[in-house]
Amino acid sequence: MASPAPDAPPTTRRRRRASPLVRRADLVAATVNCLARLGAKGTTGREICRQAGVSHGLLRHYFRNPDNLLLETYEQLCEDMLAQLEAAAMPYAAEPREALHRYFVAVFSDDWAGPDIIGAWMVFWQQARSRADFAAVSDSFNLRQRALLERLVTPLPPREDALPMVDAIALLSAVLDGLWIEYYLSDQRTPRERCIALCDLAARRLFAL
Amino acid sequence: MASPAPDAPPTTRRRRRASPLVRRADLVAATVNCLARLGAKGTTGREICRQAGVSHGLLRHYFRNPDNLLLETYEQLCEDMLAQLEAAAMPYAAEPREALHRYFVAVFSDDWAGPDIIGAWMVFWQQARSRADFAAVSDSFNLRQRALLERLVTPLPPREDALPMVDAIALLSAVLDGLWIEYYLSDQRTPRERCIALCDLAARRLFAL
């Protein structure tokens, strides 16, 4: 047969195959994007597929349902974030003050404090309240994050005016979350540099650095 | 005509009128309830009306659309929360430490830290990112909340080891938000009493109380 006319309606389009791993990653990425752009309400299975440039049938081929994709996205994001935070801070583990600073910088980097990520995160938080599987991911993330922080400040010599470790970690963790949201709500009101400076300040006060 | 058979399908049900103010309040309350129970995705106009026990047509009679109702709910909630926090803390304004404590207790009371409220709040936060009207409400709330905190600690005598006021307020505000979320995610992991104790601790450290 002659090749079809240039823009004759082809029976199908975009049929290039991709390895399952790549496609799954594509869908996860598209999910994050959708969560950020459209919020929980706008993040439908069909919209995710649209964003990923695949037909809506494909989601079902890789995930049981849209909710399942959401959960996997959450897990993936937690894993990536923890890995990256650790990679940023651990090289300076010998110098707690510097290590914490690197940690803060990483937290407020575009990678993890971009409106995309935090927007997605808030949807996950909501899910965590009513769904056990999401709550489990949240718990695990929280535990590991605190453990990492604790490892960073452990080398500190005990000082009499320092707070009990658990309390200090809990408060620092709260400051991080609080400023994270503040930054999300308006990077004008509290710019990145100020968030990091405030974290440094809090760390100095809490650990008597 | 004879009265209709006991359970003959009445042409209509539940036609008792209510004053517009009451009905609006009903719908706002139902909205909060829905946000908490079903998240952003499940909070549809029809579901809100179902929850409020009115027909789905009524929403349109009082609000231009469901989104508008959501915004009004946000405004209402902000107003109520600020008023209640002020009422809780201001009577003790002469004693900053006690005033702050009362403030913290109020923040973590069932009224404002119940899963209902925080769940709703997170939906509002998400909206604030992409919609100017929600962002304006968020901004105003934030400003007024900080002003209130500042009024509470102003009577403190200046101490050399205290942080600059702006920094201290920003950090305390972050701690509150962070712990609020922490409490939302699991009141098991961080129970109310501990949240309040941590706030007190943070206040002591930040303001050198």
Added chain:
DNA sequence: CTGCTTATAAGGCAAGCGTCTAATAAGGAG
């Protein structure tokens, strides 16, 4: 080159949503 596996697309279906319109009655004004 041939044929099998399976990634991909596309369409159908029931359910739910938001919007709009029309019909009804509640409750105060006269």
Added chain:
DNA sequence: CTCCTTATTAGACGCTTGCCTTATAAGCAG
């Protein structure tokens, strides 16, 4: 008591969603 305003209900419409089923072709094994 009657009438008029309007709070309230109910139904219709078009659209989108999630799920499922069927058809197609991409790319590897032989």
